[in-house]
Amino acid sequence: MTGPVLRADGLTRRFGGIVAVSDVSLALETGTLHAVIGPNGAGKSTLVNLLSGDIPPSEGRIFLGGQDVTAAPDWRRARAGLGRTFQRTNVMRGMTVRENARLGTQAATVRGWGLLRQPVIEEAAETALARVGLSAQAGELAGTLSHGALRLLEIAIALAGQPKVLLLDEPLAGMGVEETRPIAALIRTLADDHAVLLIEHDMDVVFSTADRITVMVEGRVLIEGPPETVRASEAVQTAYLGREVG
Amino acid sequence: MMTSAGARGNLLLALGGAVVASMPLWAMPYHVQLASTALIGGMFALSLQLLVGATGLVSLAHGAFFGLGSYAVYLLSQALGGAPSVFLSLPGAMLLAGTAAAMVGALALRTQGFFFLMTTLAFGQMLFFLFHDTPIGGGMDGVFIPRPDLIWPVPKAWRAPVFLWLNLGVLAAMYAGLWALMRTMFGHALLGIRANESRMRAMGHDVQRLKLAAFILAGALAGAAGHMAALTDAFVSPELLGWHRSAEALLMVLLGGIGALHGPILGAIALTTIQELGHLITERQKLVEGLAILLAVLLLRHGLAGRSK
Numbered sequence: 318m319t320g321p322v323l324r325a326d327g328l329t330r331r332f333g334g335i336v337a338v339s340d341v342s343l344a345l346e347t348g349t350l351h352a353v354i355g356p357n358g359a360g361k362s363t364l365v366n367l368l369s370g371d372i373p374p375s376e377g378r379i380f381l382g383g384q385d386v387t388a389a390p391d392w393r394r395a396r397a398g399l400g401r402t403f404q405r406t407n408v409m410r411g412m413t414v415r416e417n418a419r420l421g422t423q424a425a426t427v428r429g430w431g432l433l434r435q436p437v438i439e440e441a442a443e444t445a446l447a448r449v450g451l452s453a454q455a456g457e458l459a460g461t462l463s464h465g466a467l468r469l470l471e472i473a474i475a476l477a478g479q480p481k482v483l484l485l486d487e488p489l490a491g492m493g494v495e496e497t498r499p500i501a502a503l504i505r506t507l508a509d510d511h512a513v514l515l516i517e518h519d520m521d522v523v524f525s526t527a528d529r530i531t532v533m534v535e536g537r538v539l540i541e542g543p544p545e546t547v548r549a550s551e552a553v554q555t556a557y558l559g560r561e562v563g
Numbered sequence: 564m565m566t567s568a569g570a571r572g573n574l575l576l577a578l579g580g581a582v583v584a585s586m587p588l589w590a591m592p593y594h595v596q597l598a599s600t601a602l603i604g605g606m607f608a609l610s611l612q613l614l615v616g617a618t619g620l621v622s623l624a625h626g627a628f629f630g631l632g633s634y635a636v637y638l639l640s641q642a643l644g645g646a647p648s649v650f651l652s653l654p655g656a657m658l659l660a661g662t663a664a665a666m667v668g669a670l671a672l673r674t675q676g677f678f679f680l681m682t683t684l685a686f687g688q689m690l691f692f693l694f695h696d697t698p699i700g701g702g703m704d705g706v707f708i709p710r711p712d713l714i715w716p717v718p719k720a721w722r723a724p725v726f727l728w729l730n731l732g733v734l735a736a737m738y739a740g741l742w743a744l745m746r747t748m749f750g751h752a753l754l755g756i757r758a759n760e761s762r763m764r765a766m767g768h769d770v771q772r773l774k775l776a777a778f779i780l781a782g783a784l785a786g787a788a789g790h791m792a793a794l795t796d797a798f799v800s801p802e803l804l805g806w807h808r809s810a811e812a813l814l815m816v817l818l819g820g821i822g823a824l825h826g827p828i829l830g831a832i833a834l835t836t837i838q839e840l841g842h843l844i845t846e847r848q849k850l851v852e853g854l855a856i857l858l859a860v861l862l863l864r865h866g867l868a869g870r871s872k
């Protein structure tokens with residue numbers, strides 16, 4: 318019904334002589350789980366950092382909700398509805414799980430002199446914790462959580478800001494097989510009410526959950542399409558997937 | 564995470580305050596004056612704690628804001644041709660120091676870590692030399708100033724106790740204010756920045772603006788401390804702005820405990836005491852000072868404030 322929530326046009330990022338991301342375009346829509354796969358060094362994380370505003374692109378433009386945010390810093394994009402998680406767990410370990418999520422909501426909802434009020438229990442933060450299943454541990458220090466729970470907290474912090482777009486940078490990194498399945502299911506449900514970009518190495522998860530898949534190789538988009546098309550592509554099989562998927 | 568004294572801790576602090584307030588009854592005038600020096604050090608270090616303990620910023624420009632607060636009294640008395648009212652000089656000192664902090668902070672906060680330290684050092688020293696090498700502040704040797712007028716004139720014999728109570732009151736107000744501030748969402752955001760700046764930015768916090776607000780407020784509070792020093796001593800000199808003042812305040816913070824809001828107050832009292840004792844037992848007082856601080860830092864991992872909670 319509406320256009321894409323997040324759209325990237327011809328993104329290129331050079332580091333010195335190296336082209337990490339080359340002419341990548343993509344569009345994310347609410348209700349769609351869009352996965353980006355590719356071998357190590359394909360430029361997937363650089364792409365996330367370009368979209369989130371961590372680093373500026375060398376060329377290309379980024380639109381968030383129709384607004385050109387190419388020059389906007391990361392925190393402005395976050396306020397405009399872009400939530401992200403990090404490949405390496407990046408939380409406030411000395412604070413409680415609840416405070417981690419609450420700060421996520423505060424960033425999105427409290428401005429200026431409003432900051433001089435006392436913090437309250439934020440409904441959005443509590444909902445976010447409940448959605449990832451961390452409500453019971455809300456009062457614990459984040460530093461005491463298991464690796465799997467920390468990965469969930471990563472997602473909860475992003476959700477607490479009530480974003481329209483979620484950039485999930487390898488949310489399953491370091492997870493065992495047991496933990497992977499429920500989190501994959503969670504990510505699938507997140508796509509119901511968000512536009513989700515998922516960077517992931519686990520091919521089973523990607524091909525069973527994603528609506529669209531972009532395959533990146535050496536900074537370029539090799540192919541983009543629904544999982545069946547990507548799976549069937551000979552170019553993908555020779556360039557990246559080998560015979561594992563077929 | 565920064566803790567602050569709990570209910571029992573605040574009670575102990577209040578008790579300590581009462582003991583200090585009663586000093587004119589039982590202590591020598593010299594020691595009453597010394598207590599005022601410690602209290603002013605406490606204000607100064609407490610203002611720095613807003614940067615170091617709360618936000619994770621280590622600044623060497625803080626002494627310059629302290630000195631500007633002192634010199635505000637001199638500049639006002641020059642402009643008015645006499646002693647200003649304290650109701651003018653105290654806000655004036657905070658405004659001058661806060662404005663300087665806004666300008667320094669706007670530029671220095673573009674850098675991080677070591678470079679922030681060096682940039683603040685450079686700006687601090689620029690302000691120091693402004694008063695050291697130009698006639699703006701009455702010269703490099705310092706200058707006696709008229710004390711700001713309080714509500715009632717203070718007879719000479721009453722000066723030491725009255726200034727002690729005044730300094731105690733300002734320190735208590737500053738502590739109470741910062742204690743309340745750290746409980747607001749602003750305070751929580753500062754702690755978030757100290758804990759993980761990149762995540763705070765990714766959440767959507769305007770980290771630069773939050774840091775600048777903390778820097779300005781800390782500068783204004785350092786100006787208030789400097790103002791109280793000028794009022795107590797009736798003398799200002801460029802030394803008040805020097806970087807070693809910042810270093811001394813950092814020592815107080817470290818000694819008292821980076822992780823506790825009341826740490827700097829304990830640190831200031833301890834450092835003033837160590838300096839005085841060192842002075843009493845030897846001419847090599849800096850050596851004694853250094854050894855005492857080294858021991859304290861090695862033995863007390865969380866400073867004198869310990870690890871509450």
